[in-house]
Amino acid sequence: MSKWRWFWIITTIFGVIAFGLGAGCSNSSVASTTQSTPVTTFDRDRAFSDLKQQVDFGYRIPGTATQVKTRDWLVAQLKPNADTVDLQPFSKQINDKNVPMWNIIATLRGTGVAPRERVLLCAHWDSRPIADHDPDPANRTKPIPGANDGASGVAVLLEIARQLKAHPIARDVTIVLFDGEDYGPNIDNMLLGSKYYAAHLPADKPNWGILLDMVGDKDLDIPRELYSQNHAQAVNDRIWSAAYKLALMKTDTLSGFVDSTNDYEITDDHTPLNEAGIPVADVIDFTYTPWHTISDTVDKCSPESLRIVGVAVEYAISTP
Numbered sequence: 001m002s003k004w005r006w007f008w009i010i011t012t013i014f015g016v017i018a019f020g021l022g023a024g025c026s027n028s029s030v031a032s033t034t035q036s037t038p039v040t041t042f043d044r045d046r047a048f049s050d051l052k053q054q055v056d057f058g059y060r061i062p063g064t065a066t067q068v069k070t071r072d073w074l075v076a077q078l079k080p081n082a083d084t085v086d087l088q089p090f091s092k093q094i095n096d097k098n099v100p101m102w103n104i105i106a107t108l109r110g111t112g113v114a115p116r117e118r119v120l121l122c123a124h125w126d127s128r129p130i131a132d133h134d135p136d137p138a139n140r141t142k143p144i145p146g147a148n149d150g151a152s153g154v155a156v157l158l159e160i161a162r163q164l165k166a167h168p169i170a171r172d173v174t175i176v177l178f179d180g181e182d183y184g185p186n187i188d189n190m191l192l193g194s195k196y197y198a199a200h201l202p203a204d205k206p207n208w209g210i211l212l213d214m215v216g217d218k219d220l221d222i223p224r225e226l227y228s229q230n231h232a233q234a235v236n237d238r239i240w241s242a243a244y245k246l247a248l249m250k251t252d253t254l255s256g257f258v259d260s261t262n263d264y265e266i267t268d269d270h271t272p273l274n275e276a277g278i279p280v281a282d283v284i285d286f287t288y289t290p291w292h293t294i295s296d297t298v299d300k301c302s303p304e305s306l307r308i309v310g311v312a313v314e315y316a317i318s319t320p
């Protein structure tokens with residue numbers, strides 16, 4: 001065989017291999033929009049100390065100095081772990097008062113090839129001004145400490161932000177801490193931050209999301225929430241399959257996720273988002289006895305409950 005003939009044969013073989021690799025790459029670039037190494041690391045003690053810190057600030061009630069102090073602390077916690085952190089200000093006229101509120105929005109760019117899937121993780125950072133479910137009528141005009149109802153979801157998200165900084169994932173992540181979720185007393189003055197966010201979505205709005213609310217209860221018991229099951233079933237499937245895979249299901253001796261669906265719908269910050277077309281599932285333990293009482297305190301919560309929810313969420317967002 002001539003020297004030239006060998007040259008063409010070898011060139012053709014290399015060409016075919018290179019084409020194959022190229023095709024492989026372009027396939028993997030599609031997959032890489034959602035594919036990353038699953039994240040399951042979570043410092044539960046650091047998360048729990050963030051829960052305590054929020055409660056130590058005092059009542060995170062819109063229109064108070066404590067609200068502003070807590071807001072600035074939350075921004076400072078997110079800043080080192082996010083690409084951007086912004087305040088989204090809004091206000092509402094309530095009983096002759098113009099009440100100022102701020103959603104806190106952090107973005108974490110994913111490692112996948114654009115266009116990347118965008119996932120929303122959210123929780124409310126305000127606490128309720130009135131303990132209207134307290135068994136003692138004398139306490140019903142007092143504020144709640146909001147250790148579980150408010151601080152727990154935020155604590156999990158602050159720790160997830162740190163973990164994602166250390167272990168980036170393919171998807172873009174937007175973390176939104178909603179203000180004014182629990183102002184009340186009635187529903188027309190609740191979910192204020194999520195209503196505002198849903199009415200002012202960015203052009204590159206999230207594709208789907210997870211809301212965390214009351215996830216710190218020592219005796220964690222989280223079934224699928226019915227409204228989420230009806231509006232964001234694929235998101236629930238993702239979370240519960242993570243919970244199975246990572247052995248985070250409740251047993252006789254362990255707290256955790258439960259393989260059933262509530263027979264009632266819960267109105268929460270996921271409602272305005274689903275109404276705006278973003279499937280968002282609410283991960284919520286609604287069996288919490290101190291709910292909207294002055295007894296919603298740190299001792300009712302545990303670091304392990306924060307870890308259970310945190311790793312389920314991390315796994316759900318870091319796997320295809």
Ligand code: 1BN
Nearest residue numbers: 149182187190213266267268
């Ligand atoms: C959850 C925790 N929620 C309030 N605190 C949501 C809710 C809103 C529950 C209205 C019942 C009624």
Ligand code: ZN
Nearest residue numbers: 128149182292
């Ligand atoms: Zn509440």
